[in-house]
Amino acid sequence: MIEHKPTGPVDRLAYTLSRAAMWGPAFIVVIIFYEVVMRYIFFQPTLWVNELSLWAGGFIFVTSGLYAMQQRSHIRIFVLYDMAPAWARRLFDILSVLCVAIFAFAVIWGGFGEAAAKFMRWEAFGTAWDPPIPATNKPLVLLTVFVLTLQALSNLIRDWPARAWVRQLFDILAAILVVGLCLWALPVLWPSAESEMAVPTFWRILIALLLLVSIALSVLGIVRDFKVTPAPHIETHDPLEEHDLPDEVLTGRPPPVDVASGRIDDDDEPRQRP
Secondary structure, three states: OOOOOOOOHHHHHHHHHHHHHHOHHHHHHHHHHHHHHHHHOOOOOOOOHHHHHHHHHHHHHHHHHHHHHHOOOOOOOOOOOOOOOHHHHHHHHHHHHHHHHHHHHHHHHHHHHHHHHHHHOOOOOOOOOOOOHHHHHHHHHHHHHHHHHHHHHHHHHHHOOOOHHHHHHHHHHHHHHHHHHHHHHHHHOOOOOHHHOOOOHHHHHHHHHHHHHHHHHHHHHHHHHOOOOOOOOOOOOOHHHHHOOOHHHHOOOOOOEEOOOOEEOOOOOOOOOO
């Protein structure tokens, strides 16, 4: 698969988060290997490896959808899509993005209160090591769904493609939205009354750095890609276009061959068997 390079603020944000998540499986393998060595060789099992692997696995599972959406590698059903004309494909794509937006709105609307409460009280996992998995992963789900919706809309605008002013307007609005949310969230990390928030100082600093990185990526996407016209990416999945092979070969029904003469019985020029 040819990797789609990021174009625009939403692409760069999703692409960077996905790249960071790609190191997660290697990290999980390393800590599990450490647990196996400590448990079966030194007979000193740890309390934190299992919970940390669950924590990292949840992060990978949630953010991997961003990469799949940015790379257009998510699961799609092409039974009707391939047979439809161009205008119908455009309609299907619009309906697909609309469904994603409705789903995202329902998830964020229904889960915002619970996610905010878990984060504010820094809810832990309730185990011996007691990591704050609910306090971090629940808000992460909502944030990822929000960015996923922006990415789906960005793909729709770029893949057909839309006019340059439409793409540029979307990039500006998306960057303003992301930067505005980050600037709104920064003061929330340090409320006037410390008793209102149980988040440790280390995590406040780390989250603030992540918000600043998101702002920087959004601005970078505007500066570098504002006048860049992305190449259209329309899914056809036509094997004849991809491989340029005859239909008889692709369907497994090659033309009959005269064994005696070694000739192919078709309408084309006869060819001798090599």
